[in-house]
Amino acid sequence: MSGARLELAGLGKSFRGLRAVHDVSFTVPAGAIHALIGPNGAGKTTIFNMIAGVYAPSAGTVSLDGRQISGLRPDRVCHAGVGRTFQIVKPFKGLSVLENVTIGALHRRPRLAEARAAAEDILKRLGLHDRRHQLAENLTLPDRKRLEVARALATEPKLLLLDEVMAGLRPTEVDVMVAFLRELNAETGLTVLLIEHVMRAVMALAAHVTVVSYGEKIAEGTPAEISRHQAVLDVYLGEEEPA
Amino acid sequence: MKTRALVTLAALLVFLVAAPAFLGGYALSVLILVLYFAYVGQAWNIMMGFAGQLSLGHALYAGLGGYVAAGLYTHYGIGPWAGVFVAVAAAVVAGGVVGALGFRFSLAGVYFALLTIAFAEFTRIGFDNWAWAGGSGGMFLKVERGVSDLVNLRGGPTMFYYVILAMAVGIFVLCRLLLESRLGRYWLAIREDAEAAQAVGVPVFWCKMLAVTISAALTALAGVWNAFYYNNLFPETAFAMGRSIEMTLSPIIGGLGTLFGPLVGAVVLTGLGELFTDISDQFHIPGLKQIFYGLALLVIIMYRPAGVWPWLAARLGFTERDK
Numbered sequence: 001m002s003g004a005r006l007e008l009a010g011l012g013k014s015f016r017g018l019r020a021v022h023d024v025s026f027t028v029p030a031g032a033i034h035a036l037i038g039p040n041g042a043g044k045t046t047i048f049n050m051i052a053g054v055y056a057p058s059a060g061t062v063s064l065d066g067r068q069i070s071g072l073r074p075d076r077v078c079h080a081g082v083g084r085t086f087q088i089v090k091p092f093k094g095l096s097v098l099e100n101v102t103i104g105a106l107h108r109r110p111r112l113a114e115a116r117a118a119a120e121d122i123l124k125r126l127g128l129h130d131r132r133h134q135l136a137e138n139l140t141l142p143d144r145k146r147l148e149v150a151r152a153l154a155t156e157p158k159l160l161l162l163d164e165v166m167a168g169l170r171p172t173e174v175d176v177m178v179a180f181l182r183e184l185n186a187e188t189g190l191t192v193l194l195i196e197h198v199m200r201a202v203m204a205l206a207a208h209v210t211v212v213s214y215g216e217k218i219a220e221g222t223p224a225e226i227s228r229h230q231a232v233l234d235v236y237l238g239e240e241e242p243a
Numbered sequence: 244m245k246t247r248a249l250v251t252l253a254a255l256l257v258f259l260v261a262a263p264a265f266l267g268g269y270a271l272s273v274l275i276l277v278l279y280f281a282y283v284g285q286a287w288n289i290m291m292g293f294a295g296q297l298s299l300g301h302a303l304y305a306g307l308g309g310y311v312a313a314g315l316y317t318h319y320g321i322g323p324w325a326g327v328f329v330a331v332a333a334a335v336v337a338g339g340v341v342g343a344l345g346f347r348f349s350l351a352g353v354y355f356a357l358l359t360i361a362f363a364e365f366t367r368i369g370f371d372n373w374a375w376a377g378g379s380g381g382m383f384l385k386v387e388r389g390v391s392d393l394v395n396l397r398g399g400p401t402m403f404y405y406v407i408l409a410m411a412v413g414i415f416v417l418c419r420l421l422l423e424s425r426l427g428r429y430w431l432a433i434r435e436d437a438e439a440a441q442a443v444g445v446p447v448f449w450c451k452m453l454a455v456t457i458s459a460a461l462t463a464l465a466g467v468w469n470a471f472y473y474n475n476l477f478p479e480t481a482f483a484m485g486r487s488i489e490m491t492l493s494p495i496i497g498g499l500g501t502l503f504g505p506l507v508g509a510v511v512l513t514g515l516g517e518l519f520t521d522i523s524d525q526f527h528i529p530g531l532k533q534i535f536y537g538l539a540l541l542v543i544i545m546y547r548p549a550g551v552w553p554w555l556a557a558r559l560g561f562t563e564r565d566k
Binding site: 079084092103111152 | 423424428429431436439441443446447
């Protein structure tokens with residue numbers, strides 16, 4: 001497993017005249033952790049869905065290691081090396097935790113026994129191994145979030161898209177997830193793009209941050225730069241009241 | 244599977260193989276019905292229970308299969324063992340058309356079900372007016388008494404019993420193999436959440452196409468068997484909505500998506516059906532059977548919404564998986 005470079009060039013999406021995303025470009029180098037932040041409704045998830053193949057962009061392209069992936073079906077995008085989680089988690093509810101992850105692993109390992117072994121390894125790493133025989137619908141929300149990550153990782157992606165996996169987690173759980181992602185990134189060089197509102201996680205993880213508002217990119221830089229950027233403070237982060 | 248379950252399964256198989264030796268004609272005919280419904284139920288279960296695609300037009304595939312094999316036999320003398328390939332091919336094409344239309348446009352749930360009903364109805368009307376197939380007057384196979392000709396499927400109930408038993412065992416083994424394969428797991432993923440399935444690389448459209456065509460092919464086999472067993476085919480019954488619904492009952496009552504559900508459901512339903520026929524005959528009240536039958540279905544669905552089998556399996560200590 002190693003990372004791939006993601007490049008978004010002039011990406012745009014309109015839904016029947018409603019401009020959800022307009023002319024967004026940024027590049028995530030191979031092996032980097034990059035965050036996409038912005039107010040609710042800014043178009044972050046729409047950008048994710050264009051990368052993952054759920055929507056075909058109205059304008060612009062998405063490429064992975066120089067190969068265009070925009071316009072492909074989601075399963076082909078997965079095959080090209082993109083794993084994703086869903087903001088509103090989508091576990092296979094009626095199946096066990098192990099089966100959920102096994103189905104992800106089947107993509108690269110067609111034999112059930114091998115896929116299951118790979119799934120067990122991932123579950124151990126994410127601390128879900130004890131719960132592997134539980135039905136996914138019986139998991140708590142933090143565990144479901146972890147299951148989303150586990151299932152996406154099972155497809156052995158080169159780029160992992162994480163859509164608010166920290167939302168709803170307690171600060172200690174956020175730290176655990178952050179530590180896991182850091183370790184994974186350091187070990188495998190997997191490229192990570194995350195949408196996140198939990199700034200604690202963004203600051204701890206991301207080398208670079210892209211900020212979108214009303215469908216357009218308004219800033220890009222290191223977390224430190226972003227947290228001082230006037231436009232970002234105006235539309236999203238807000239300023240501390242003078243005492 | 245636990246040893247206990249394996250022993251029970253072996254005993255059941257021995258009983259079924261030996262049954263014609265000690266069962267009377269009536270009991271054997273009931274058992275034939277049970278196996279038939281277990282078989283078609285399992286075939287339908289592949290679509291709904293495994294892949295989560297609701298078909299309410301499965302009579303289309305059974306009817307088509309039956310008509311093709313019976314037509315080839317009566318018109319050209321082509322035996323059913325050869326005709327069955329053409330019958331299956333016809334059903335696969337029909338299933339492919341229904342699937343391509345439905346899945347290409349992502350019809351789901353009841354909308355897809357409506358499409359399946361529509362196709363069964365078109366075909367019924369078509370066959371009503373098709374002279375080669377006998378039109379609305381039906382198609383009849385020549386009945387030959389006292390022969391036992393397995394090559395042309397001409398014979399008595401015992402022969403048909405063994406054929407349907409072999410089919411039922413075969414479809415059970417096939418479904419188990421399918422479920423334990425990548426395709427089977429992909430079907431379950433699609434059933435649970437198609438969007439999430441596609442995100443982990445499942446080619447949703449093609450997996451659904453395989454579900455509908457495999458299910459159609461297997462249902463066509465039942466149609467061929469059915470045509471040669473009853474020796475007659477009418478569009479009004481072969482493609483009837485009621486015929487389609489009938490096929491869905493055993494797996495629903497027995498347990499959707501389970502391997503034993505269709506068999507258990509078929510035993511329960513056929514048993515109840517025969518019991519209520521007896522009762523209504525005793526009291527000479529026409530329609531009493533249907534009322535009891537309907538009530539029994541209601542009660543089972545209310546108290547065992549996941550089907551009889553998962554509950555029964557737990558009771559018998561077979562527990563398939565921990566839940």
